[in-house]
Amino acid sequence: MTPALHLKNLYKRFGATQALDGVSLRVEYGTVHGLVGENGAGKSTLIKVLAGIYRADAGSLSIDGHRLQAPTPRQVEARGVHFIHQERLLPASFSVGEALFFGHEIRRGPFVDRRAQEREAARLLRDYFDLQFPAGALVRDLDSAQRQVLQITRALLAKPKILVFDEPSVSLVKREVDQLLGIIRRLRSQGLSIVYISHYLQEIEALCDQVTVLRNGRDVAVVDPASTSTAQIARLMVNRDVGDMYPRTRAVPGEPVLQLNQLGAGHAYDGIDLRVHRGEVLGLTGLVGSGAKELLKSLFGLNVPERGEMHLHGQPLRLKSPADAVRHGIALVPEERRSHAVAPLLSVLENITLASLGSFSRWGLLDRGAQARESRRLIDELAIKTTGPDAPVQELSGGNQQKVALAKWLSRHSSLYLLDEPSVGIDIGAKVEIYRLIARLAESGAAVLVLSSDLPELIGISHRILVMHRGRIAGEFDARSTNSEQLLGCATGSGERPSGATAHLPITQKETADVQS
């Protein structure tokens, strides 16, 4: 039987990099096909070849049994292949009907028939997904999941045969991811063929009929996720045993660095007693609204707690602003890497030395030599993959950007590191390196507080884990003797787990900022 989509032996070279090295992808009709691989494995190049954005150096591309020679994006679309990107490409001020139909408006005479559009939009949402959006809602009133549904519906208007989802779940919380997976299953049952690209192997496992694993521009395996564990898939992706994926620090906790007594702020959290020691990695987790995020922000002076007290190295600590925190040797690596942690246009060197320019200055002028030495040292030490210290950070992969964000604080030798979702959106290989780095920070005598919703990650890298629930610390666990189920039970309160919950907690509620460059 001919497959719905068949990419065969594709090669693509960019300068010195062989991005695709004979990769093949075969998607059968009516199936969901997962595509996984580390960053740099060739996923995005492969998708761009499929979309007609890049032209492959060699290889063939057949859609629905038709072979296409170096197709344009329009030809690919005409064959029924449509793409759902990570960003929701919908103007915020548009109504649901307008967002759905702009570019192919329903008209009456020369004018747009708004009522017909809204009616038709409501009908389509009902027919495809059994959904009803609030009447008169604008795109800006919808949450990310609803926008995603709208984006999918927009693609469905073109009667696609194959839908390609490119990291669709990145900015969704757990509940929304479940809904997305439900919708994709529904599309499959309606006969569509689907390519699903994601970093989250649990989603892949829950959704896909087949998975193609890419590594170094080749398809190293096609597996059935029903019979292959996520650990096996991960091992195929990185070609090393993932048993050492979580390099736990060997550091032995020393005297306390930070101590909180009955800390409280508004309704966000209250009565927090916490202690983190030298050489300790302390995990912190909780569901959306548990207050964990707010607590972390308070520790960096981003919001000021009203009750209780903080002590740093035994001295009372009052943080009114992040500048106070930095002065006291506290470092924060925030979650929104691009907007808060690195300056994308500045070079690696400038980013690394940004937080500690004082130590690179002589007579008020910057000492380029010292800056270069320090950044080269950190680039080597952290194995940051960059063409050099002068490369703009935006050219680096997500994992390497994260390393730069960490390096920035390393050059200051902080005593307390606050890491907010340090591994979100980066590939497994880079994750392991970040974990190693965290372990090293602890071994060098710093205290590390990691906020994460990835429970296996927390269990793997922490000494202790604190779970927050409704603004309180609901439990403290020794990472060596706990498991994801236990933590999840504690985080959801009552110890009961909602059905279908996995080891991935929706700790953050964020939305992709409209990408308008």
Added chain:
Amino acid sequence: MSSLETLARPATEPANNLLPRLAQRGSLLVFGLILLVFAMTAPNFLSAGNIANVFAQSAILGILAFGLTCVVIGGGNHVVSGGLDLSLAANLGLCAAVYSSLNNQGCEAWQALSLTLACGVLVGAFNGLAVLLLGLPPLLATLASMNLVAGLELVLTQNSVLPTESALLASLAFGYWLGVPALAWVLLAVAALLTLLIQHSAFGLRLYAVGEYPEAARAAGLGLRRYVFSSYLIAGACAAVAALCSAAFFSGSTTGSGEMLLSVVAITFLGVVFSRRLTANIPGTLLATLLLGFLINGFQLLNISSFWVNGVQGVLILLVVAFSAAVAKQEGHA
């Protein structure tokens, strides 16, 4: 699929919508209040003659602001990096000068008229090319063309007033239809035409998409340049039409048309506040034009110095810009 039904819940949190709603209601309320205060204090404020007068006097500013509205829609309503046409007022000055000199040299009425329109559209095309081909931010591109156009006007007029008279200007200036002055009809006609084009045609909807989210428009297969370019052409045409109204109002070309720029920008961004979607739009711009018109008129009737109007305008611009910045921030964090 009952699990999906939770998706259908209203996602809006009340706090999220408070600011826009407050602004919209608030600005309408302020509009009403101003009318009320003037109605009670200023003599003849509510007389049909006065109201018609305000419409007529607002025609020039209003039509220019319609042009700017189109550009802001197509370029996005970010105050600094979005769409902007600073050359509109200067373009009006040039067009009025062109019409006056052509008319004085004895050109046929239709020749003078069409060459004036062509002049306005040409300046618009120049702006469009500067923005699209050179990739300049509209703020800078049109700042440059504003100076260029103002210079051309000086060359043409030697910085003097060119008085002129024609049947067209006379009927614009003194004509009445159904008891309403001709200039008011021009304002309403341009408003109606552009409302149909911008708010109700596919072109308009796509122009919004292009301005607000270029990536989305590109993904929808829309040719961005075509839409942005047309918005500058429309602005240029608006400048030419406004120039005719101005020539009618002042019986010829005048100097110092550039001073209208600030009012035009104020009106356009004030118009944003009148819409539920918080986007630049033609009816909102019309409302804002009239608000400013009534304000000036009321001040005149009460014998308050017109210098105060400048102050009020400045405050309005500050408020509106601060407001849109606040909304943009909210959207970014939402």
